[in-house]
Amino acid sequence: MSLLDRLNNDMKQAMKNKEKAKLSVIRMVKAALQNEAIKLGKQELTEDEELTVLSREVKQRKDSLQEFTDAGREDLADKIRTELTYVDIYMPKQLSEEEVSAIVQETIAEVGASSKADMGKVMGAIMPKVKGKADGALVNKLVQHHLS
Template sequence: MSLLERLNNDMKQAMKNKEKDRLSVIRMIKASLQNEAIKLGKQELTADEELTILSREVKQRRDSLHEFENAGRQDLVEKIETELTYVNIYMPEQLSEEEIEEIVKETVSEVNATSKADMGKVMGTLMPKVKGKADGALVNKLVQKYLS
């Protein structure tokens, strides 16, 4: 079942169950997918493109969450946390820190990186391997740890 089909089914279910928050998030995700398809001039997006959009949605919400926490807006923090929960349902299972660390070690040795000057080379090879399965900030931190 494609992501769009799954979203449509979940949207129908959310309407039947009168889950306004869930319905709103599903509609936002669908709109993002449709906007990207229009932008790229395609009828359907590939799974990789869908994953990119979902990752973007998660990142936007995490950034908003951080900003609202700093501003002391607990009402908005709760709303964003709820949205994040619903978006994460459609994301692939996230890798643990240990799994990411193992992939970082393999990639560092694969590209023969020795210093922080090789950071771009490592990240360029590493990010496609963990796309959608790991937080970019955590990956960046682990790469810096192994290159220092």
């Protein structure tokens, strides 16, 4: 079942259950996917493109959450946390820090990196492997740690 099919089914269910918050998030995600398809001039997105859009949605919400928390707006922060839980349902299972660390070490060995000067080369090789499955900030932190 494609992501759009899942979103449509979940949207119908949210309407039946009168879950306004969930319905709103599903509509936002669906709109983001459709806008991306229009931007790329396609009828349907590939799984990789869908994952990119979902990752962008999660990142935007995490950034907003941080800003609202810093500003002391817990009411808005709670709303964003709820949205994040709904968006996370559609994301692939996230890798643990240990799994990401193992992938980082493996990639460093593959590209022959030895210093922080090779960071870009390592990040370029590792990000396609963990796309959607790990937070970029965590990957960056682990690469820096292993290269130091």
